[in-house]
Amino acid sequence: MKRSVIELWVGLFVVAGLVALGVLAFKVGNLSGTDIRDTYAVTAHFDNIGGLSAKAPVTLAGVRIGRVSGIKIDSDNYRAVVELSIDRKYDNLPLDTSASILTQGLLGAQYVGVEPGADEEYLKNGSQIEITQSAIVLEQMLGQFLFGQAQGDK
Amino acid sequence: METLIELSDVRFAYGQRRIFDNLNLSVPRGKVGVIVGPSGCGKSTLLNFIGGRIMPDAGKVEVDGIDVTKLNRQQLYKLRKSMGMMFQNSALLTDLNVFDNVAFPVREHTELDERLIRHLVLLKLQMVGLRGARDLRPAELSGGMARRVALARAIALDPMLVMYDEPFTGLDPISKGVIVKLIHEIGDALEMTSLVVTHDVSEGLSIADRVFLLGDGKVIAQGTPQEMQETDVPEVRQFIDGAPDGPVGYHYPAPDYLADLSDQENL
Amino acid sequence: MNALQSLGGWTLDSVQRWGRAAVFLGQILLNIPSVIVRFRLAVVQVFSVGVLTLIIILVSGLFVGMVLGLQGYNTLVDFGAESSLGLVVALSLTRELGPVLTALLFAGRAGSALTAEIGLMKATEQLAAMEMMAVDPVSRVIAPRFVAGFLSMPLLAALFTAIGIWGGHLVGVGVLGVDSGQYWTAMQNGVDVYDDVLNGVIKSVVFGFVVTWIAVFEGHDATPTSEGVSRATTRTVVNASLAVLGLDFVLTSLMFD
Structure with a gap:
């Protein structure tokens, strides 16, 4: 085969490979979109986080603004401490913002939704979100519901 | 002597x-x-x-x-x-044609431009009688021809x-x-x-x-x-x-x- | 006694092989600068190592992706979670199947060809002839092939993964009726560029390095007869495959602990 043909093929191959890498980074891994690097961290305490796991999204009005960067237990009061890394772009969340653990659909993955309050001051790195709502654990709800039904029947 | x-x-x-x-x-x-x-x-x-x-x-x-x-x-x-050496089984580089095989040591060791290399290679090929075979691949040569090419290559750098x-x-x-x-x-x-x-x-x-x-x-x-x-x-x-x-x-x-x-x- | 002796012989043999392979790698790495100066030599090799492996990589990737789509769907649909199909397909491919299967195919197609080519060059005294012409075969023959293999492998793995994800989409969305938007969204929410994609690329770079190293070493170390070359080719495929699987375990436990 002629040298120029070989070089053309190699060029095509390299371009195709790089495009594939680009597709993996941007379209599959979503490098440009919601992957957030420059963040500040706030904590929120929950009674029960259900199935929340690290890297779960944090959303405001349905828009992703950060992710769960750590989950641990506060050994004083046995509550879950969830660390949220929030994009620096959203540094104007009021201090009395509330956080709740929600579920995508009925059985989907869990995420943290934040609801802005009305305080004049804003959350900053190291702040704690005071108002939280724990995950709704389906089994508990179901149990309560059946219990209530049984009582109502009496 | x-x-x-x-x-x-x-x-x-x-x-x-x-x-x-x-x-x-x-x-x-x-x-x-x-x-x-x-x-x-x-x-x-x-x-x-x-x-x-x-x-x-x-x-x-x-x-x-x-x-x-x-x-x-x-x-x-x-x-x-x-030194030049002609090997028993010619040892021509199989991915190059006759011309490029003879030109190989010249290209590796000198900075001559292609026109000069062409002259030199054709001179050596003429000497072994294979100027007409310059575009053949080593696989297309008979044993005797391959050895002549190998000889031309061995003397390429005089x-x-x-x-x-x-x-x-x-x-x-x-x-x-x-x-x-x-x-x-x-x-x-x-x-x-x-x-x-x-x-x-x-x-x-x-x-x-x-x-x-x-x-x-x-x-x-x-x-x-x-x-x-x-x-x-x-x-x-x-x-x-x-x-x-x-x-x-x-x-x-x-x-x-x-x-x-x-x-x-x-x- | 005999068994002990042969064990000892085998051990000595392997240690020597490792030593030769390490020295050989050192020589190759020392010659990388000369390849960069004459990059044309490597480009020609990218053709035979990369481009000629392309077809089998693309076809395999497509089918692996389609199978993942089918199997993933059948499992996920029992939990009503078929919307996560894109995530399952993409994670399997970026983290594991992309780099590993590409490396195995690469060892079988390109690695064996490299070994056979270099082994034959040795058997037909082409390497000796180069030495006698004062041309270092490591710098002229081995190093360009090594660079080509090392560069081609991540590109091939990326192509395998990308076309596999598309194959999963083809089956999951086209045939089984998963929503296309959900397929991509689940993927984009769950796949991390650094943890998943980049780690997969790192794996493919490591595999490319090791497979190419084994291939060129076995070729250069082959007994210069037709039997020796054919045995070296077999050794390349076996050793490279084992190395890929072993390294994959090590890398995975380092990356995703």
Whole structure:
């Protein structure tokens, strides 16, 4: 085969490979979109986080603004401490913002939704979100519901 | 006469097998030296000493006054640029065509522009009669043609020494004749020194200025072709006449035949 | 006694092989600068190592992706989670199947070809001829092939993964009726560029390095006969495959602990 043909093929191959890498980074891994690097961290305490796991999204009005960067237990009061890394772009969340653990659909993955309050001051790195709502654990709800039904029947 | 190649007291063993023991050999500049000897006596190893690809266990290997065994890698590579070698199976680079094969050493070692390289390559190809075959691939060449290309490549950089490893093996008589003619021409016209390793006695003697017969790890006889023809040393006679039995035994060493046959224990 | 002796012989043999392979790698790495200076040599090799492997990589990737789509769907649909199909397909491919299967195919197609080619060059004295022409075969023959293999492998793995994800989409969305938007969204929410994609690329780079190293070493170390070359080719495929699987375990436990 002629040298120029070989070089053309190699060029095509390299371009195709790089495009594939680009597709993996941007379209599959979503490098440009919601992957957030420059963040500040706030904590929120929950009674029960259900199935929340690290890297779960944090959303405001349905828009992703950060992710769960750590989950641990506060050994004083046995509550879950969830660390949220929030994009620096959203540094104007009021201090009395509330956080709740929600579920995508009925059985989907869990995420943290934040609801802005009305305080004049804003959350900053190291702040704690005071108002939280724990995950709704389906089994508990179901149990309560059946219990209530049984009582109502009496 | 000035000496180009001088091997003195060379000793070499391959594992347990002793190949050379105090081998001495010298080839004058501008002449054709022919080394003959039975298969497996280490003739090709000798060429590898001179090219510095294998180092002897002891002794000196001098080429143009330089001891090859003492050179470092860079000096060795520099020396090799002034040597050409034609391998037994031609060793043409299979992914290049004839032209590029001959041009290979020139392109690797010089900065000549393509026009000059073309002139040079066509000159060498013309000399071996294969200018018309420049676009063929090595796979498309016959054995004799491949060797001529290999020869053109070996002399591409006009070396002072050309080595031939079994140049006649496996060739038809015409091709053999062509190679004989070429070795002569390269010696006469280009004034290069040739060192030929072969077991083809008649062709070997026909081109030689000086013949060395190797056996038992050393040179057992040397001289002009005529001296060799006329000698009555039995080892030389057996080799030159191609006698099946003689100083080199027909039988591989074995216990007595009758005793072996009547050996009851191994039945 | 005999068994002990052969074990000892085998051990000595392997240690020597490792030593030779390490020295050989050192020589190759020392010659990388000369390849960069004459990059054309490597480009030609990218053709035979990369481009000629392309077809088998693309076809395999497509089918692996389609199978993942089918199997993933059948499993996920029992939990009503078929919307996560894109995530399952993409994670399997970026983290594991992409780099590993590409490396195995690469060893079988390109690695064996490299070994056979270099082994034959040795058997036909082409390497010896180069040495006699004062051309270092490591710099002229081995190093360009090594660079080509090392560069081609991540590109091939990326192509395998990308076309596999598309194959999963083809089956999951086209045939089984998963929503296309959900396929991509689940993927984009769950796949991390650094943890998943980049780690997969790192794996493929490591595999490319090791497979190419084994291939060129076996070729250069082959006994210069046709039998020796064929055995070296087999060794390349076996050793490279084992190395890929072993390294994959090590890398995975380092990356995703």
